[in-house]
Amino acid sequence: MINRLTQMFAHFILLLGVLLMVIPIWLAFTSSTHDNVTLITEGMQWYPGPLFIENYDEVLNEKGGFSEEITATGMLINSFIMGLGIATLKVIISMMAAYSLVYFRFRLATPIFWFIFITLLVPLEVRIFPSYKIVSDIGLTNSYTGLVLPLVASATAVFFFRQFYKSVPDELLESAKLDGANSWRFFIDFLVPLSKTMIAAMFIFMFVFGYSQYLWPLLMTTDEKYWTVVMGMKLIYVELYEGVSLPRVGQRFAYIILSIIPPVLIVVLLQRWFIKGLIQTEK
Amino acid sequence: MKKVQFKSKYTQYIFLAPTLIIISIFLYLPIVQTFRDAFTTQDAFGFGRFFAGWDNFKFVLSDPSYLVALKFTFIYIFVITVISCSLGLLLAVQANKVIHGKSAYKTLLIWPYAIAPAVVGVTAQYFFSERFGILYALFNSLWGFDWTANIFDAYIYLFIAGSWKQISANFIFFLAGLQTIQKSVIEASLIDCRSSLRRFWTITFPLLMPTTFFLVIINITYGFFDTFGIIDTTTIGAPSGETKTLVYKAYIDGFRGLDLGAAGAQSIIMMLLVLIITIIQFRYIEGRIHYN
Numbered sequence: 001m002i003n004r005l006t007q008m009f010a011h012f013i014l015l016l017g018v019l020l021m022v023i024p025i026w027l028a029f030t031s032s033t034h035d036n037v038t039l040i041t042e043g044m045q046w047y048p049g050p051l052f053i054e055n056y057d058e059v060l061n062e063k064g065g066f067s068e069e070i071t072a073t074g075m076l077i078n079s080f081i082m083g084l085g086i087a088t089l090k091v092i093i094s095m096m097a098a099y100s101l102v103y104f105r106f107r108l109a110t111p112i113f114w115f116i117f118i119t120l121l122v123p124l125e126v127r128i129f130p131s132y133k134i135v136s137d138i139g140l141t142n143s144y145t146g147l148v149l150p151l152v153a154s155a156t157a158v159f160f161f162r163q164f165y166k167s168v169p170d171e172l173l174e175s176a177k178l179d180g181a182n183s184w185r186f187f188i189d190f191l192v193p194l195s196k197t198m199i200a201a202m203f204i205f206m207f208v209f210g211y212s213q214y215l216w217p218l219l220m221t222t223d224e225k226y227w228t229v230v231m232g233m234k235l236i237y238v239e240l241y242e243g244v245s246l247p248r249v250g251q252r253f254a255y256i257i258l259s260i261i262p263p264v265l266i267v268v269l270l271q272r273w274f275i276k277g278l279i280q281t282e283k
Numbered sequence: 284m285k286k287v288q289f290k291s292k293y294t295q296y297i298f299l300a301p302t303l304i305i306i307s308i309f310l311y312l313p314i315v316q317t318f319r320d321a322f323t324t325q326d327a328f329g330f331g332r333f334f335a336g337w338d339n340f341k342f343v344l345s346d347p348s349y350l351v352a353l354k355f356t357f358i359y360i361f362v363i364t365v366i367s368c369s370l371g372l373l374l375a376v377q378a379n380k381v382i383h384g385k386s387a388y389k390t391l392l393i394w395p396y397a398i399a400p401a402v403v404g405v406t407a408q409y410f411f412s413e414r415f416g417i418l419y420a421l422f423n424s425l426w427g428f429d430w431t432a433n434i435f436d437a438y439i440y441l442f443i444a445g446s447w448k449q450i451s452a453n454f455i456f457f458l459a460g461l462q463t464i465q466k467s468v469i470e471a472s473l474i475d476c477r478s479s480l481r482r483f484w485t486i487t488f489p490l491l492m493p494t495t496f497f498l499v500i501i502n503i504t505y506g507f508f509d510t511f512g513i514i515d516t517t518t519i520g521a522p523s524g525e526t527k528t529l530v531y532k533a534y535i536d537g538f539r540g541l542d543l544g545a546a547g548a549q550s551i552i553m554m555l556l557v558l559i560i561t562i563i564q565f566r567y568i569e570g571r572i573h574y575n
Contacts, residue, residue, distance in 0.1 A: 011381060039415065268390055279463055
């Protein structure tokens with residue numbers, strides 16, 4: 001009896017939580033399928049309207065920006081490249097660095113660990129102007145390299161992989177050595193396959209991080225070809241407040257929904273790996 | 284450290300090279316530059332650069348609007364952490380308890396984590412706009428809500444926008460933490476302690492302490508840095524600069540005001556604040572290795 005009550009209570013709380021998470025996005029979605037006059041006179045809409053295909057088609061294919069060069073499709077692709085590039089490179093170079101720090105005996109290991117670790121103190125937001133200056137001095141503004149490379153170095157990922165490698169039993173290396181594996185073989189044939197879940201978890205984490213970048217692309221890209229979907233939010237904001245007698249609210253909501261889809265899909269589809277990876281680092 | 288390790292003259296540096304090169308160019312170089320900016324002044328035309336000692340710091344710290352931003356940043360971080368941690372924990376505990384529909388709940392609660400702060404901000408902007416906003420209309424009818432004029436209302440607006448997706452992030456980590464607690468411990472506690480609420484506070488919660496601590500740090504860094512995208516797409520400091528975080532203010536001062544000296548000094552003060560947070564974090568991680 002008591003057990004059933006606690007179960008009902010749990011479901012009740014969880015349903016409230018789900019509503020809290022779902023309702024805002026549901027409203028954004030339903031509003032994205034109405035025409036602007038309805039939205040402006042009656043406010044946001046609770047039920048889907050008739051303009052789903054029209055609004056989304058317009059957003060995906062209409063050229064925007066100052067010189068009318070970029071479409072939302074193009075911005076989505078840029079965001080995807082940015083997220084994918086940052087996640088892939090970060091995972092690879094952090095795994096290598098952590099491997100070196102854990103599996104090699106050399107005097108500089110501790111100083112180098114600190115050299116990497118201390119960078120946790122300076123997230124991009126803190127060093128934004130000098131970073132921008134350096135990237136523009138190298139000539140990387142308005143390029144994918146410039147969008148990705150400065151965000152690739154990550155003390156966090158090195159740290160997580162280091163913790164994970166430390167928890168790998170020593171016997172693994174001993175037996176690999178008996179088999180005659182050198183440091184490269186051990187890394188590629190033994191350690192990488194073993195870290196699959198960790199890699200997946202870090203990858204999702206870093207993809208979301210890269211995709212969500214806002215300030216960096218805003219500073220870095222003056223050429224519309226390289227605009228990302230998240231930095232485009234600023235343009236919506238500006239439009240809402242500075243002029244335009246009839247804001248295109250329906251299309252804006254469609255744009256918001258489209259920008260949400262890629263990272264949400266990745267997190268939902270790979271959630272099992274994600275949680276597993278997190279549990280692994282807990283150990 | 285490992286008992287068995289490789290020994291090599293240079294291989295370890297090949298593995299380290301990509302990280303070290305990128306860190307040197309894109310992290311250490313800008314940091315050096317930041318220090319140079321912070322301790323020098325440039326004349327208005329950008330011709331000369333003079334050593335300024337602590338002048339930029341004095342200038343920043345004596346600016347009343349900086350202290351306003353400092354206060355707001357701490358309030359903001361505190362409220363976001365409390366709201367999102369407690370709701371995330373509540374949901375995680377319930378999700379760990381239910382027999383039916385566990386994975387459906389998990390999926391439905393996890394996904395907002397993936398939404399970028401700037402996107403949350405722009406969405407919130409619509410909910411709180413005078414023209415369309417459902418929440419604006421609701422709060423306005425309740426107590427005359429108007430975030431463009433009233434500081435308290437602007438706070439509420441930002442608290443909601445800032446905490447929303449973070450609930451989901453905390454939920455994920457708490458759930459992962461709960462799943463690492465061994466079944467045998469839970470079963471033993473079932474025999475010892477009948478009240479489920481007491482069981483939670485005496486057994487489960489202490490075992491979750493490492494996760495909680497980790498999440499507090501995560502939430503602090505989120506409140507500190509990631510909320511930039513939210514502020515820049517919602518209040519942009521409204522009513523009149525009371526809702527600027529330190530990061531946001533440094534950006535505005537540096538870019539709009541073009542005062543790189545002041546921006547550099549602000550960056551260094553932020554580094555110090557993060558340093559303090561990191562020391563706490565590191566001590567905690569070291570501590571954990573002891574009792575594991």
